Every structure is written in structure tokens, then in C-alpha cells.
Amino acid sequence: MKLIHTIAELRDALSQYRHPAVVPTMGNLHAGHLALVRQAKPLGDVTISTIFVNRLQFAPHEDFDTYPRTLEADCQHLEAAGCDIVFAPKESELYPQAQTFKVHPPTELADILEGHFRPGFFIGVCTVVMKLLAVTQARTALFGKKDYQQLMVIRNMVKQFALPIDVVGGETQRNEAGLALSSRNGYLTPAQREEALLLSATLRGIVQAVRSGETDLARLEHEGMQALRAAGWMPDYVAVRRQADLQTPQVGDAKVVLAAARLASTRLIDNLEI
Numbered sequence: 001m002k003l004i005h006t007i008a009e010l011r012d013a014l015s016q017y018r019h020p021a022v023v024p025t026m027g028n029l030h031a032g033h034l035a036l037v038r039q040a041k042p043l044g045d046v047t048i049s050t051i052f053v054n055r056l057q058f059a060p061h062e063d064f065d066t067y068p069r070t071l072e073a074d075c076q077h078l079e080a081a082g083c084d085i086v087f088a089p090k091e092s093e094l095y096p097q098a099q100t101f102k103v104h105p106p107t108e109l110a111d112i113l114e115g116h117f118r119p120g121f122f123i124g125v126c127t128v129v130m131k132l133l134a135v136t137q138a139r140t141a142l143f144g145k146k147d148y149q150q151l152m153v154i155r156n157m158v159k160q161f162a163l164p165i166d167v168v169g170g171e172t173q174r175n176e177a178g179l180a181l182s183s184r185n186g187y188l189t190p191a192q193r194e195e196a197l198l199l200s201a202t203l204r205g206i207v208q209a210v211r212s213g214e215t216d217l218a219r220l221e222h223e224g225m226q227a228l229r230a231a232g233w234m235p236d237y238v239a240v241r242r243q244a245d246l247q248t249p250q251v252g253d254a255k256v257v258l259a260a261a262r263l264a265s266t267r268l269i270d271n272l273e274i
Ligand code: PAF
Pocket: 024, 025, 026, 052, 054, 057, 125, 128, 129, 147, 150
């Protein structure tokens, strides 16, 4: 496996390939990322993982400075998972000048849910992903479904810009108890990791209720928020939406329930398709 830090070196390394399959990440990799790398393997003739903590998608009060940077361990895991190239640029390599050209996703998709609570987040994500897809010459790009809205925003961006890239989603990986794997789980104490199970349990409860015929989605959302608050969480949203576009579902639409909530100072997100 090659570890590459510059765009020039990456272009050089890619000249012999026709179909790069790319897994963009911010590092501090867990089994969810590695599953994406294994999923990527048969989808291209070279498997690339990018590791870049993208300042553009963090608000000033968020955890950009403390976001865990574990390049050495990440590379060991990536090599074991069969990754061929790790592209880990410095900030000055990817953003040699202030990035003033930015990708602005449509408000109806990007200013709801995550985008409502993290204004500008999807501008940062789209801008860096556009750039990473360009520098890695991706023909297939894989993103985890845990970031459900992110996957949808990127799918739409790739489609609307007619990029010749297949966007592929990877299933959310969970620990035995049901906690969705996330780099931010590393911020949790052992006791909080137990408490954190309430998020997926709340989502499972809503899935069951909808499957058994409950149609009052607003009530389910409200009760989900209340259950989290009662246990000391600060929920941003618990929302049942249409899978296709994350708008309010109509009868018969395929649905997804999404939630974001803060447990002490750690903000976690999760979702389940219904
Ligand atoms: O999901 C992530 O880790 C990031 O948002 C991404 C897609 C790598 C862009 O920085």
C-alpha cells in the first residue's frame, strides 16, 4: 500500500489505472470505514482511501481541533483491508489558497435535519468531496449510510454535475449492542457508551411502531425526543422522512427515521430505514 501526501504524486500513481474506487474519510477509522474499503475492492482496479479532516465542514464551535488524527493506525487497518493507496494531504496541499469556489447544495435537501443544526455543513462536505473526487479520478465512490443525508446530498451532486462516478452506499456497522460505529464514539466514557444505546433503541421503537401500522408520525417523533430528553440527552431532531428526498412522507412512501442528539458534549447521529 502506498501512502501519498501530494496531488502530483497521486496523479503519477494513478496513471496506470482506469477505474479508481474511492472511500473518502476523515480518518480515525473503525470497522464501518474498513467495510467500505472491502466493498470497494471489487468495484475498481485500484482502491483508494482519502484521509483528510476538512475544516470547511466544521463550525467554529465544533470539534475540528480535537477531531482524532490517527494516521499510523489508520494505515495499518487500511492495508489489512486491502486498500492500495492512502491519500492523506496536508491542509496546505488541498487548500493552497482559501477555497473561495464552493459547491452550494440546494436548501430543500441540505438545510434540513443535519444542515439545519449545522449551517454550512453540506457546503463544506460537497466542496471537499468534489475536490477529492477530482484528484482521485474516482469512477466509484463509497459513503456510509450512517450519514444518510450526506450520502443523498452527494448522490444528487454527482448526478446534477453529470460526474462519471457511481456513488455506492455502505450499510451502517454496529457493535453487538446496536450502537452505530462512529469516530465520535471515541469521545464517550464506558458508561456513556452504554447510555448511547438509547439512540438506536429509540429508532428501533419507531420502526416497530410504523411497521405495526402507527400513522401519527409527529407523535412518534415527539415521544422519541421526550425519551431522549428524559434520559439527559439534548436531541436536535428525531424525524421520520421519505427515503427518496428526506421530505415529509406520504402514505405508501418508503421511510427512514433519523436522529441526532447530544450526550453530554458528544453529538451522535443514527438512522434506520423502515
Ligand atoms: O463522512 C465523512 O467522513 C466526511 O464528511 C467526508 C465525506 C469524508 C468529507 O469530508
